[in-house]
Amino acid sequence: MMRSLLFAAVLGALLALSSPALAAPAAGKLTLQSVAAIGQRQPTVQLTARLLGPDGKPVGSQSIEFFVKSDDFGGVQVSLGTVPTDTGGQAKLLYMPRWTGTLAFTAHLIGDGTLAAPPATSSYLAAAAVPAYHMAPAPLSALRFGVAWAVEALAVAVWVMLAAVLIRVVRGLPRLARETEASSHIEGVSG
């Protein structure tokens, strides 16, 4: 019994020492930069995250996830994608802004656990944006709103016709009664 417990303790200690995940990660440094991308047809932001190791040298092959803060859904962080760092320690992502105004970006180091770095933030003032949602092709879109306006004109014409009929009756009947009364009165006087 004692031998089994001793064996388990030794094995556990060896596993703990041999596992890099359980070792304290080294402190790295993550920075984020957001600038307007050049040569793009649509308004685009170039996001560049740079990861440095404890010795200040760039670290490659570490995953960086980019986020943008959305005003929708109570201001959640929307993931834009994950990019590995290159040999220069840089992870780059092109993003087309979905709305104008100040955009708050964040980069998180996911990595492999050997390195830890606090998230980096950057803000960008987007003057132009590409809407996320595109309208589905409208029915009869080739004719644009010509058909709808024509039908609307027809509806207005029907309303005018209804009003004309009603006004003609409401004004005409009492007028005819008055005219008949007046003419019979004249006939009575002249008679």
Added chain:
Amino acid sequence: MRKRTSRTELDETALRPVTSSGRGFWLVMLPLGLLVLAALFAWGWQIWQGLGSAGYNDQAFWSIYESNLVTFIGVAYGGAVVSAILRLTRTAWRAPITRLAEATALFSLLVGMMFALVHLGRPERIWELVTRPRLSSPIFWDFVAVTTYLVATVIFLYLPLIPDLAALAGRLPAGSRLVAWYRRLSLDWRALPAQRRLLDGAMAVMAVAIIPMAVSVHSVLAWAFALSGRPGWDSSIFAPYFVVAALYSGVALVILVVAGFRQGYRLHAYIGEDHLIHLAYLMVVLDATYLYFTFADLLGEGFSMNNSVVPVMGQLLTGQYAPSFWIWAVGGGLLPLLLVALPWTRRTWGIVTAAALVVAGMWLKRIVIVLPAAAQPMIAGGWGSFHFTWVSITISVGAAAAIPLLMMGFFRMFPVLSVTEIEELAEEPVVRPRAHAAFGLPQEGDEE
């Protein structure tokens, strides 16, 4: 043959509901009123609890309320068009039934329009149809067409009332509070030839105009389904299919209303069995047309075996909706045809039974038009299902009760018969078509 009655008898019959309401009137009004109150309570409950309390869910997003909307607006269409066609063709037997048909049109339209609100989880947002209209949406055009049709129906009911209101103003006791209203609404009517010409002209314009208006209402209603592109609804004949369905069920409801008021208000001297038989002939012509349209619609979709339509067809003809479909086909399509075609059932009881089968059957038909296409899975997963709940049933029954309730309330203030028109037509020589004898209809001199 109905006996000829004097003007005094005619006035008395038409005015009886206005001047006095018997115990029978309140015995009918009370349960109808309670049903309507129960429906209002259920609607309030639905607004409080959400549309789920009416049996709706993500996979059955259109169901009973859309069926009710199409049914009630459909019967409204039938009432108005029957009256318009009878007026335009100057049909001699129209006079005692046109007012009932026009009132049926107005009140079933009002009730039908309510279902657009009931279907909305947030009914206060109906104003966004006005403030934020989307011109390419059939729902917006539905709103435009139905409101236009409502105004036209009110005018169409009002114009023939004018001479009767003037006549009634002179016959009611001077102290009656209705007299002042009658005088105001009768527009100083004195039955002058010039006034008659003006009113006849306006009524002719309205009778012509209301037919395309009614066609537009039901066509737009059909396009709200057909333009969705959903298998089962995406049919090129949906607009005329809906129009014929509306006429068919509308004529059936007019028969029920005419028979009901004939019995309840003792109008046998003016509305005979021959009126019901004439209307029944109209109904079976529309019945045959509707059956043909149904066949054409199913053949086109079924023969092509389009993959997206096959599941809907299967559910409709042999699946979970098959009992409803075949009950309609037999009860709402074939049986009414037989009841009117066979001479020994072509009596008041047979015609009323046929009309009741048509009204109920056509409601069921609207359910099987709406539900299978809505409940089919478009992306993945199983078929959706709609379960009737006390909320949706109470609202539907209350709405059906609201039509006779409103009509009886209306005829508590306005004459149920078009008195002036009956008199005018009684003075004209009656020309009976040869077909009248050929089909065994009552002839001049026959005893009823």
